[in-house]
Amino acid sequence: MTPCNCRTILSVSLIVLTLTASSQVRVSGWVHDSCTGESLVHAVIFDSISQRSTISNNYGFYSLQLTKQQKAKLFVSFLGYQTFSCDANLHADTLINLHLTSKPEAIEELVVSAERSIHTQVQMSSINLSNAQIQHLPEIGGETDILKAYQLMPGIIQGGEGSSNILVRGGESDQNLILLDDVPLYYVNHLGGFVSVFNSDMIKDASLIKGGFPARYGNRLSSIMDVRMKDGNTQEWAGSATLGMLTSRLSLEGPLKPNTTSMILSVRRFMWDVLYLRPLSYILSEGNTNIGYYFYDINAKIQHRISSKNRVYLSFYLGDDKISTRLKEKEAVSKAHAKLKWGNMLGAIRWNHTYHSRLFSNITVAHTRFRYLSENSNKFRYEEGYEETNSNLYSGIRDISIKIDYEYYHNDRYTVLFGADQIIHNFKPGVSTYSESKNSISLIDTTFNNQKLFSYENNVYLENQLNLGDKIKLNLGLRFNAYYDLNHRYFSVEPRISGLFLLHPNMSLKYSYTRVQQNIHQIDYPNLYLPGADIWIPTMNDIVPEKASQYAIGLSATSRNDTYIFEIEGYYKALKDLMYLKPGAGFSHGIGWEDQIAQGGTGQSYGTELLVQRRGKLLEGWVSYSYSRSTRSFEGVNQGKAFPFQYDRPHSFNVHASYNVRKNFSLSALWIYQTGLPITLRNGTLVSPDFNYPGEENRVNDLNVPSEYALYTSTNSLRIENYHRLDLSMQHKKQKKRGERIWKLSIYNAYNRMNPYFYFWKSVSINGNEELRLYKKTLFPIMPSISYTFNF
C-alpha cells in the first residue's frame, strides 16, 4: 500500500469521529439464552420504528443508537430461537439485556430472522454455521464435525476423503488461522484427519472468512475460522452423554454461582484402542505385541460476571493423539517400547470491559502449544548383560500472546474497531536425544539440534465500519504487522477494504480487497505419511514471509419472506514467496530442514462460488457450487512451469436438505460431487546401466539399486476419477423422565460409490506376461453408523 492510501483511510476515520449526534441515545447490553444464560453471538437487534439494526459481537454484547425520546420496538432474532420483541422509551442511554428462548421445532418462523441481514452485512466471503445446522448433517461414525460441515460450502474443499482438513480458495492447510476462543490452534485433526479436534458439544458459534478479511484478523493467507466455546449454563446444571461408534463424549455445565459464575467441561475419547486395537494386536502376536491408538479432547471454560460492565472467561483445551507399541519377546531377549504423541494445549484468560454504552473492550492473555513427541526405547539382553538405547524426538511451537481489542460504537453510521497484540513464538523444530547404556553404565548421552528459535510478532489494526447513506457501507481497515527475531525484521502494511452497495432492498453488491502476510510456516516430514508429523518453522534467513492479495466481488440477496438466501462471488488470489521442500528432500528428527526448503514459489487461484440456502420450519438446506482453479509455480519443479495445485478441484457441487417430518423426527440428505484431484503418474522408464565404480566393473549389484526407474508425467497433469456420494440420516428425539434422548442413524455413501482414496500400480499377469496396471483403492464404501445422546 502506498503512503497516500494509508493517509486516505486515516483521514476518513478522523472525519467521521467528529460527527457527534447529541440528540441520539444508545441502547446496549447483552443477548442471552433465557434458559441457559449463554451469551448469543451475532444475534440481530432490529428497531422496527427507526429501521436501524445492529449485531451482537463475539461476546454477545450489542450497542444500538436511536433517536432520543423516541419509542423503540426492538426485535431480537437468532437462528434456532424465537424472535424476542420489546418496547422501550428512550430518554437516555439505556442498558437492556435481552433474553431469547430457544425455538421448539414446530414453531412458525417469526417476522425477523437472523439471515435477513446477510445482504446488509458488509462482510463478504463469510460463512456462519450454527450448531443446529451442523447437528442436522449426516454423521460419519456417529460424529458431527464442524470442519466437515464447512467442507460443504463453496470455495472450501477437503484434503482427501474422510479428512477434516479444509483448503480454502486454493490455499494450503497451514494458511488457515483457526481460533478457539481467540487463540490459534496449530493442529486441528485427530485420527489422520478423520475427526477434527472440535467437540460439537462445546461449540457455541463458528464463522469462517474466506476473503475480505477484516483488519482485526491476520497472520494467515487463506482463511480465518473463529470458533467460540460455550460459556456454560448460568441457570442450572445440565449435561449430555453420547455413545458413538468412534467416540464417546460426556459434557457437564452449570452455575458455580447462579447468574454470576458458570462452568462447562466436556471430555471426548476415541474408544477403539480399548475395544479393538489392543486386544486384537495382543491376540494376533500371541502376547508379544501390544499396539494402541487413541485420541482425546478436554474442553473447559469458566465464565464469571464480575459486574454489568466486567466479565472474565477462562478457556482451556487439551487434546492429543497417541500411538504406542510394546514389544516383548517371550524369551525376554529384547524389549521395545515406542510412543508417538501429538496435540495441542491451549489456555486463555479474557476480560470483557464495557466502559460505557459506546466502548467495549476485550483483553486476551493466552498460551497455545502444539508438540509432536516420539519416544523409542530398546533393551537387548545377551551373554554379557544388557544394552539399552533410547532415542527421543520433540518438535513443537509454543506461543504466548497478549491482545487488546476495542469496539467503539460512535453512532449508527460509524463504528471503529482497533487493537493491538504481541505474540512471542517459541519454535523447536526438532530436538533429538540419544542415549546408550550397557549394564546401566552410560556410554552415550547426547542431545542434538537443541534449537530454540524465538520470534516476535506485533500487530496493530484499525477498522472503520461506515454507513454512507442508506445504500453504501464500507469497512476500511489497515493492519500493521511487525515480525522480528534477533537477526531479522519484516514489516507489512496490509490494507483491508470491504464495501457494500444496496442495489435493491433485498439485494446488494459486495466487493473486497485483502492483503495479508504469513510469517510462520508448516512443513511435513518428507516420505512419512504420518498425521501430526509436521513441524512449524519461523521466517528466518532465506525463508521470507509468504504473501497473498485477494480481490472478490459478489451479489448477496434474500427473498422477501427470508426463506431463501442467495450469494454469488468471484475471486482472484495471488500468492507470493510460497515455500516448498526441495525435490529429493529428506530429513528426520527435525534436523536439516533449513537447507531443504526452497522459496520463491508463486500461486494463483480464481473462481466463482454460488450458495443458495433455504430456511423454513419444515424444509431447510442449501445448494452450493464452486468453479475454482489453483496453480503453483516453483523453480525446479515441473521445469519451472505452473502446475495444478495438489488439491485443485475445478467443480464442486453440494446439496443438503433437512426435513422435519414431525416435531421430534427429522430426515436429512446430502449429495456431493467434486472433480477428481490431480495426480502425477509414471509414464516411462529410465534405464540404469550396470552402475559400477571405476575399477569395480564386476560388482553389478553392489549398490542394490534398481536397474530401472520410473519417469513421470508433468506435475499433477492427470486427474483421478470424479468424486460423488450420497449421505442420509434420520434423527429421533424423545423426552424421557430425566432428560431428552436422541437416536441418530446415518448412512455414509448410501449408493456405495467406489470413490478412489488413492491409485496404485499392481503387477498382473496378462497372457503369461507381468504388466503394471493402475488400480484404485476405495476406503469408504457404504458405512452406516448410529449414535445415542442423552441430554440431562
Add this chain to the structure above:
Amino acid sequence: MAFFTNFPMKKCTWLALFFSGVLMGCEEEVFLKIPQSERKPIVYCIYTTDSLVTLTLMHDSSDPYTNNAKVKLYASNSFAEELLSRGEGRYSASSTRIQLATSYSLEINTADYSTITATDTSPNRVPIISATHRDSTGLDHFNSTLADFTITFKDLPQQENYYEVFISQTIDTSQLILIDTTLSDLYIEGENLRETQKKEMSFKLLSLLSKDPSIQAEGFTDYAGAFQDQNFLFFNDRLFDGETKTLKIQYYPYYNEQLNGTLYYYAPERNFEIHLRSISKNYYLYRKSQKQYVDLNNQNTIWRNAGDYVDLYTNMDNGYGVFAGYSTSIYNLNVIQSID
C-alpha cells in the same frame, strides 16, 4: 524417524486405524490415458580421483546405446580432451586423470538431441584417523547377533561435506572352521564354502545399521536395512561441521557368528577394508533420491499411492543421469579372534 526404526509401526498403525475401512474397502482397475514421457538421453558418469573418466550414454529404454556422440571433457573450464567411444555406449578419457578439488564439465553433442552438459567438482579426501571392531555387541529383535565398527575421522571445516561408507571383508578360506556340519551348502558371494578353490574371498558387509543422528537425519529407516542389503551408508556433515567425528556402525556378521543359536563357521582371522568416501553434492543428491525411490517402492503396495513419486536426481542439462565424483580413504583392520 526413530519411532519406526525398529518396528513396522507405520504399517501396523495404519492397518489398525483403518481396519474396518480396509475390510470393507475394495480395489478395482482404472483406465486412464497417460501421455508418454519426453525422450531424453541418459548419461551415467561416476568418477573418482586419479582415475580416467568413463561414462555410459543411452538413448532411453527402447534404444539403449549410442556410439556416435561427441563427448568433451573440461577441467577447470578448460578443454581437456574428447572421450573415445568404446562401444555399447561407453566413452572414456585416455589421458586426463581426475585431480582433487577440481571442477570438471561434460559437453555431449549427439545428432538426435540438444547439447547435454553437466558440471561437478571432485571433493577432497578425508582420511580415517582410527577404526575399531567389536564382535557380539548385542542381539536384535530377531535374536541375531550384531557386531560393530567405530570409525573416527576429521571433517573438513567451513564447507559442506558429504560422505559415503562401506566396508568389505576378506577371509582366508583355507583357515575356515566349519562348525555346523548339518548344512550341506554355505555360500559366500555365490561360492560354496565347502567346494571353493579360492584361497581368499572378499565381500561387502551387508545390512549396515547405525543409530548415529547424522545417518538417522537422512530420514531413512534402518528397519529397512535389516531386511534389505544396505551396504552403503551416506550422510552429510551438518551436525559435526569441522569436528572430529566418531561413527558407530553395526552389522550382521552372519558368516562368522551365531545365528539363531547355531555357529555355522568360524574365521579366526578377518581383514576389513573400511572405505570412507568424500562425495560431491551431486553424488549425494543422486544417491539420496535413489534411496528414496527404493524406499518408496518397497512400501506395501496397498498403501503406496501411485501419485507419490520420487524423481531421480539429475545434474544433466537436457538429459537424465548423473555426473559426479568422489575420493576414497581406506582403512585396513585386521581382526584375529580365537574361538572360546
